[in-house]
Amino acid sequence: MPLPAFMTPKRLQFRIVALFLGLLLVVQLASLLLIGNSISVNARSAVNAELRTAERVFEHLLAQNAGRLTDAARLLASDFGFRAAVASNDGETLASALANQGDRIGASLAVFTDARFNLKAATHDGAERFLPTLRQLATAPDATQRLVLLDGEPYQLVAVPVKAPLTIGWVAMGFRIEAxxxxxxxxxxxxxxxxxxxxxxxxxxxxxxxxxxxxxxxxxxxxxxxxxxxxxxxxxxxxxxxxxxxxxxxxxxxxxxxxxxxxxxxxxxxxxxxxxxxxxxxxxxTAPYRRLQWILLAFTLVAIAVFAVVSVYTARRITTPLKTLAGSARRLGQGDYEQAVPARTDDEIGELAQAFETMRLAVREREGEVRRLAFEDGLTQLPNREQFRADLRAAIQHAQARNEPCAVLMLDLDRFKHVNDVLGHRFGDRLLQEVAKRLTQEARRSNDVVARLGGDEFAMLMPSADIALALGIAQRIQRAFERPISLDDHTVDLGAGIGIACCPAHGVEADTLVSRAELAMYAAKQHQLGVKVYDAALDMSSDESLSLLSELRTAVDRDQLRLYLQPKISLATGAVLGAEALVRWQHPQRGLVPPGKFIPFAEQTGFIRVLTGWMIERSAMVLRQMNAGAPALKISVNLSTRDLLDQDLPAKMQRLIDTLALNPGSMCLEITESAIMDDPQRALQTLERLHAMGFKLSIDDFGTGYSSLAYLKRLPVDELKIDQSFVFNMERDLDDAKIVRSTIDLAHNLGLNVVAEGIETAKAWKLLQALGCDEAQGYFVAKPMPEALFADWIRDWTAPQVQAVRLDTDFSRLAL
CATH class of the missing domain: 3.30.450 (Beta-Lactamase)
Known part of the structure; x- marks a missing residue:
């Protein structure tokens, strides 16, 4: 039989009743236990007193018997006739006298011995067994009586001397202690x-x-x-x-x-x-007290019953309004904000009901606003990502029911970040509003849904649209964006990358379609295609990238990384000065993976710090081997943006110096201009600490940044590396040659060493010599090689013999 609802242990009403009854039971049980314990203690105390009294009574009875025996024995011992019989050694008379005296007092035993405790007469057979006890009793100074056993029966025995005037014998009498x-x-x-x-x-x-x-x-x-x-x-x-x-x-x-x-x-x-x-x-x-305990128990049971009724009534008075409020709270939780919360009392529960009612009105007002904000973009008033996903799911179900296609178009603006940086975010917000207006008014059909997913990313849901129709709409969007947007006397020319995915051709799940349209959009932007329809090959490339990223995390632990060195040569002397350290990944299945396939992922995820740590440690070990008994060489190691912003990098380098006994001057740390410009102040602090420790610092890819000259005078660098893009073309492009020469002059004026990378021809070699460049690096010297081959390469190296280059002062002509 199920319990009533209020008897459920989790209910407040049950807890109130249980609390009240529990307290009553605890008090009553404590009282009963206390009374029971008091009864037990008092009863034991009273019984102990009775036992002590009984002990005295029993001692008194024994003493009374002993007194009777002693008086009878003394009377017999003082009798003249008895002493005469003792003197004449008349055994019959002695036995008769003992028997008569014993019968007179009801003694069970009477014995007479001479002074040496030899038995002369007795009223009991086997009295000889009493003689040792009689001797002890007679000779003991404080003995008046003794309890002895005869044939297994207990006897109370007394002994009195017979004197004439000296002791001539002993009279002993005893009572058998009976039931x-x-x-x-x-x-x-x-x-x-x-x-x-x-x-x-x-x-x-x-x-x-x-x-x-x-x-x-x-x-x-x-x-x-x-x-x-x-x-x-x-x-x-x-x-x-x-x-x-x-x-x-x-x-x-x-x-x-x-x-x-x-x-x-x-x-x-x-x-x-x-x-x-x-x-x-x-x-x-304790029997007299048990009735009192039963009365108390009956009273307790009656009190519990009365208390239970009162507790249930009180609990219901408390919980009934709370149940009403709980029902109102459930309605509010289900989104029903129309029914008012009743307030029937003026006590604390009534105040709580009033608070619920105030909350209901406030929540109802805010719910509409929140619902609008949850599914609508506040800037453009278009549906947001959540609303778009819901609409897409509904469209997919509708299309499947009617066996029709539907399409998703993803759009991402070009150069929008640049507009934000140059003209400000407020202008960027207004520009997004104009883009949304253009998409909704000029590009979409009447039943298409345009949404803003975030940032400068928009999406369009096209019901009953196949790939051909989706491409046509995408081209309509492209034409709409061919007209510049004018705002506040600014004319902005925006483009967009558009990706397309269709159902059911490219998937039947909303998230799948959105993801694949996004992949197509990124491919369109990357390859400047304008519009791109999703292709399964895009997913394969993505999966391969994710797989490489996952496997890269274990490459260091599994010793799959390899250190490659590309030599750096003095242009003035042709001597080997050192090398630049490069990393390669020897994958067990994919073979040698070039850095371009995994370095970008490492930089995005922060794993580049692990790679850099491995590179620096491995380069330091190679340096120690190469510089043992040979001319001092130096190795250059690249630092990424994340490395440069790592405040613990100097401490890590110091531990490396201490562990490997590394000379900091033999290691050059190369930093790109972009890495410095991400956080110049923080990068400058890290570079100053590294320079103070003795490391050489180099600006890599110099000339490709935006603000290099503004910070070059403040950076504690020792070297500039001219970007290979200028070195490749300086033989044919006068402007590149001028940039190279200006860079070399600038560096020398600042006291910096200059390294040219990307040298692939003898002409570039001699041209850089003529321009005063200090060091050369490139395929003309050597390609990057495994560290184990570097020492042999140094032994075989011979500086190239190249015809001198003639330079016109105006660089109008470059020739060998």
Whole structure:
């Protein structure tokens, strides 16, 4: 049967009721436990007091018996006739006198011995066994009585001397301790008594007399011995010699359950031990209190029932308005902002309801605005990327249902970033608005959807359009962009790269079509095609790039990178000065991968730092080998933009110097102008720290940047490298030759060394010599080679013998 809804543990109403009832139960249980513990403690205390009193009563009974025995023995010892019989050694008279006196007081045993404790007369057979005990009793200075066993029965024994006037013998009398004595004890004090003694071989404890049923004796002995062991373990004193015994009802025992016992030793040291165990039932002692506990328990149950009803009522008073508010919150969560939130009370819950109502009105007002912003571009009021994807999914479903095609066109503006940088972002925003207006008014059909996906990227959804129709619309867009856009006295000529993907030819998923149209658009921009329809080969190229990027991350760990060196030669002497370090990737499946295929990805992802670290460390190791016993050579290593902006680069270089004992002056770090211009201030700080450590610094590809001269005078560089694009054409292009000469003169005036890269002919070699260039690097000298071949190449190197170049002062003619 399912529980009511309010009984669900997660419900607040259940928690309130559970809290109230739980607190009540805790308090009541604590009270019951406290009362029960108090009853137990008080009952034990009362029973212990009863046991101590019973012990005194039992001692008094034994003392009373001992007194009767002593008086009778003394009376007999002082009798003239008895002493005369002793003097005459008349055994019959002695035995008769002992019997008469014993019968008179009810003694169970009467014995007479001479002064040497030789038995003369006795009323009990086997009295000889009493003689050792009698001797001890008679000779003990403080002894008045003794408990002894005869034939397994306990006797209370006293001894009195017979004097005339010296001691001529001893009269001993004793009572057998019978069950009647223990019954009398039980009637006087409601205390049960059991006499236990050790007997047998080996000695074991046994019950002599007891007020309990004989069937309980084995349990009594077992429990009592266990209690004695516990007392011995805890070293309890004589005053603490009480224990709890547990007797089960086996065969109708009168006394069962929990008993509190106190043992009372009756023997003396050196004699067989006899103990009187006094017992009182704890269950009987606590019985009067049990009724009170049951009354308290009944009261607790009634209180819990009443408390439960009141708690449920109170919880419902609290949770019912909360349920109403929860229902309102669910409606708000589902987008229903029309139904008002009721507020029926003036308390805190009413205030909460008023707050909900205020929130409902505010959320309803903002929801419309948010919905508009979520699916509409705020600048152009065109659908945004999310709305375009939703429209595309709907169009694909519609096209599949009618077995029709549909197309997606992606458009990205050319030179828009330059417009933003030159004319400002506000002008760029207005330009985007004009582009959106031109697309919607002049290029699209009535049912086409134009959207702005972000930045200067637009998309067009063309229902019922195949590839041919999509190409026609793309050409219409191209014609629309042939007319410049005029804004604020500025005329902007914009172009665009357009990519096309069609459904179902290129995919049936919205994200797939958008992605493939985007791939086609990037291909159109890269190859300046204007319009490009998606081709599967584009995806293959993309997949190959992603695969290379993924595998590049493990190339260092798997030792797949190779260091190549391209020599650098002094143009003045023809001597080898060093080399530029280049990296190649020896892929296990693709073979030798050129740097152009993986360096761009490494720069985009930041993995270039790992490659640079490997290059520097490997170059330092090669330097140490080459400069061992040979002229000092230097190796140049390229630093990327990410390397230059790494503030930890100087610390890494310092660790390399310390580890490999590297001479910083033998390593030249090459930096491109573009790397410096990304963050000039930060780059300058890094370069100054590296220069202070002793590294040579070089500006690579000098002349291709935008602001090199503005920072050249501030940079702590030692070398300029003329970009190979100028060196290639200077033999045929007078302007390039002039640029090379001006660069060399500028560098020398600034005290910098000049390196020309890209030398491929003897004419370029001699021309650079004539212009005063310091170092040469290029295929005319040598192609990049594996590091292992560099040392052999140096040994075989011979400077080329080239005819001198004649230079006209106006560079009008260059000839060998």
């Amino acid at each position: 009647s004595l223990l019954q009398e004890m039980q009637q006087l004090s409601s205390i049960d008594v059991a006499l236990l003694t050790q007997r047998g071989s080996p000695p074991r404890w046994d019950v002599l007399q007891s007020t309990l049923d004989p069937a309980a004796s084995p349990q009594l002995v077992e429990q009592w011995l266990l209690a004695r062991e516990t007392q011995a373990t805890h070293q309890m004193s004589q005053k603490e010699r009480h224990a709890t015994l547990t007797l089960t009802d086996d065969g109708g025992s009168r006394l069962s359950g929990h008993l509190l016992a106190r043992d009372m030793p009756l023997g003396r040291e050196g004699e067989p031990q006899t103990v009187a165990v006094l017992m009182r039932s704890l269950d009987e002692a």
